Amino acid sequence: MSELETILQAxxxxxRMGKRFALATVVGVRGSTYxxxxxxxxxxxxxxxxxxxxxxxxxxxxHRVAREVLxxxxxRLVEFDLTADDEAIWGxxxxxxxxxxxxxxxxxxxxxWAEEMAAGRGRHRTLAVVHxxxxxxxxxxxxxxxGSHSGRLxxxxxxxxxxxxxxxxIAEGESRVVAVGGRRLLVxxxxxxxxxxxxxxxxxxxxxxxxxxxxxxxxxxTDERPALLTAQRFPSARLVSALPSExxxxxxxxxxxxxxxxxxxxxxxxxYLRSLLGTKVPYIGALGPGxxxxxxxxxxxxxxxxxxxxxxxxxxxxxxxxIGAEGxxxxxxxxxxxxxxxxxxxAAGFLxxxxxxxxxxxxxxxxxxTVS
Numbered sequence: 001m002s003e004l005e006t007i008l009q010a011x012x013x014x015x016r017m018g019k020r021f022a023l024a025t026v027v028g029v030r031g032s033t034y035x036x037x038x039x040x041x042x043x044x045x046x047x048x049x050x051x052x053x054x055x056x057x058x059x060x061x062x063h064r065v066a067r068e069v070l071x072x073x074x075x076r077l078v079e080f081d082l083t084a085d086d087e088a089i090w091g092x093x094x095x096x097x098x099x100x101x102x103x104x105x106x107x108x109x110x111x112x113w114a115e116e117m118a119a120g121r122g123r124h125r126t127l128a129v130v131h132x133x134x135x136x137x138x139x140x141x142x143x144x145x146x147g148s149h150s151g152r153l154x155x156x157x158x159x160x161x162x163x164x165x166x167x168x169x170i171a172e173g174e175s176r177v178v179a180v181g182g183r184r185l186l187v188x189x190x191x192x193x194x195x196x197x198x199x200x201x202x203x204x205x206x207x208x209x210x211x212x213x214x215x216x217x218x219x220x221x222t223d224e225r226p227a228l229l230t231a232q233r234f235p236s237a238r239l240v241s242a243l244p245s246e247x248x249x250x251x252x253x254x255x256x257x258x259x260x261x262x263x264x265x266x267x268x269x270x271x272y273l274r275s276l277l278g279t280k281v282p283y284i285g286a287l288g289p290g291x292x293x294x295x296x297x298x299x300x301x302x303x304x305x306x307x308x309x310x311x312x313x314x315x316x317x318x319x320x321x322x323i324g325a326e327g328x329x330x331x332x333x334x335x336x337x338x339x340x341x342x343x344x345x346x347a348a349g350f351l352x353x354x355x356x357x358x359x360x361x362x363x364x365x366x367x368x369x370t371v372s
Contacts (some may be wrong), residue, residue, distance in 0.1 A: 002193070002216020003051050007042050008121075011114035012052045015107065020045040022066035023110035024102045027054050027133055028177060029187045031098030037175045038188045042110070053102060057082075065104050075138040076104040103131060103138060103186075116142045116150065117190060122123060126173075128166035131186040133177075145170045151190070158183060193218045194256050194343065197281075198237075199244070199272040200263030201228035204287075207332035208251055208260065209237050220251055223263070244271035253279035258339050260285040262317055270296055277311045283342045284311075285319030285335055293317035321348050 014021050026039040034055040039306075042050040053062070058080050069076050081099040098335055105113075113129070120127040120142070128255040130141040132153055141159055143149045143166035153159040158181040165178055169187045177186050196212040198205050201223035212219045213236035222240040229239040242250045251257070259281050261272045269286065273296055276284050286293045293315065297307055307315070320334030321341070341348040352360050 002189070003076055004117075005121075005193070005216060007040050007051045008114050008118055010042055011110050012118065014042075014044065015111040015114070020070055021107050021110065022069045022104050023113070024053055024062060024066070024104045025131070026100060027077070027103045027131055028101030029098060030044075031082075033098040033100050035100070037177070037186065038190070053081075053100065058100070062102070062104075065102075069104050069106050073106055074136065074303060075103060075109060076171045077133060077135070077138070078104060103133065105138065109138075109140075112151075113140060116140075116266050120144075121191070121193065126170055126189065126191040128170050129190060130162045130166055131188065133184040133186060141166070143167065143170070153185075153335075155181065155183075157181070162187070191256065194258065195220060195252075196339070197222065197224075197251055197253075197259040199247070199259060199261045199276075200265075200268070201225065201233070202262060202264055204328040204331065205262060206233065207329045208262075209234050211332050211336045213237070215340070217258075222247065222251065224268070244268055244275055247272065247275040249284060253281050255282060257281045258285075258343070259285040260287070260335060260353070262287040264288075266292075270299060273297075274300055274304070274305050277305065277307050283316065283339055284314050285338065286315065286317035287319055287331075288317065290317060308339075316342075352353045 011023065014201050021042060021044045024041045024043065026035055026037055029036060035053050039053050039170050040051050041053045041062065043063055045067070047063060050060070061080065065076065065078055079099055079101045125144060128143045130143060130153065131138050137154060139151065139153050141149055141151045141153050141162055143163050143225050145167060147163055147167060149163055153162060154246045161180045162185060165180060165185070166187050170178060173189055173191070175186070175188045177184060194217050196217040197209055198219065201221050208217050209221060219237040220240055221229060221234050221237045222242055224241070224243050226241045229241055231239070240250050247253070253276065261284065262268050263269050263272065264287070264365065273284070273286070277300070286296070300307065313362060316338060320331060321338045323334050325331045325334040337348070
């Protein structure tokens with residue numbers, strides 16, 4: 001279960017229990033921060049919390065703000081600024097030299113948010129939540145791609161403009177802070193859970209299913225051998241007994257579906273690949289050496305099913321990032337890391353080579369030239 005799903009479930013459960021709590025949402029960041037826009041932390045009156053908006057360095061002050069919000073019943077916008085270049089800041093063990101702006105709302109506001117979000121995700125629809133970043137009510141507007149909406153902003157004319165901005169954000173799949181009518185709004189894009197389709201229920205599928213579920217993916221395992229598809233093996237997955245040729249009829253092959261072919265049978269993998277080509281899936285990973293994938297593609301072309309350039313761009317084989325993975329668990333981690341990189345349009349690699357201190361990046365460039 002993803003962090004968002006955990007927070008949603010806790011919000012709904014605590015609401016039913018009559019528990020008093022506050023919800024903090026990251027609505028602005030500057031500099032180096034532990035979490036980005038849309039990260040959340042749910043804080044109960046008794047001090048228990050779910051999720052995090054920092055590495056823990058803000059917890060004490062944030063719980064104090066949460067108690068004050070619960071006492072007043074009014075939402076509050078608060079900023080924690082750690083951008084000072086001061087030895088004291090680093091001496092306290094605070095690992096982020098940036099500023100985090102948070103919107104902290106009481107139980108009733110959080111409950112409405114959770115209900116709207118759960119409904120949208122249950123219908124597998126992407127929606128945008130438009131947060132007002134000015135008082136006194138800090139209202140929210142929930143916008144679907146087709147423009148249908150619920151909730152309202154304080155200013156109706158601004159609300160109409162915000163719907164257009166929200167639809168653009170949904171189409172681009174990117175949250176942003178915008179100014180509408182001279183007022184700041186956070187437009188947060190929240191999609192239905194991504195789906196990981198695992199084609200082949202061999203023994204090495206187990207860790208892929210486990211890690212994908214922990215990362216919040218809706219996991220589907222398909223195989224034509226029903227004996228391998230058991231809830232005991234895959235308790236967190238939906239199991240689909242089907243021939244590879246039936247895949248398109250049994251599973252929705254849309255833009256939120258990432259596929260991994262791992263049946264370890266050449267002819268079966270050939271049929272899985274044939275079923276996945278020409279669909280909207282953004283990622284097709286294939287286990288095995290590159291020469292095997294090349295042969296699969298050639299055989300498909302000779303049978304009259306030539307992959308398009310768009311299809312070839314989606315193909316990743318051998319599947320996974322190059323981390324020298326050995327064994328099912330390490331390979332599963334490498335595959336999931338690659339899927340996350342594709343999902344977020346990142347090229348992967350070492351963060352130090354992009355964001356590390358200058359001297360480390362220079363050393364990395366030197367090593368690269370030496371190796372080449």
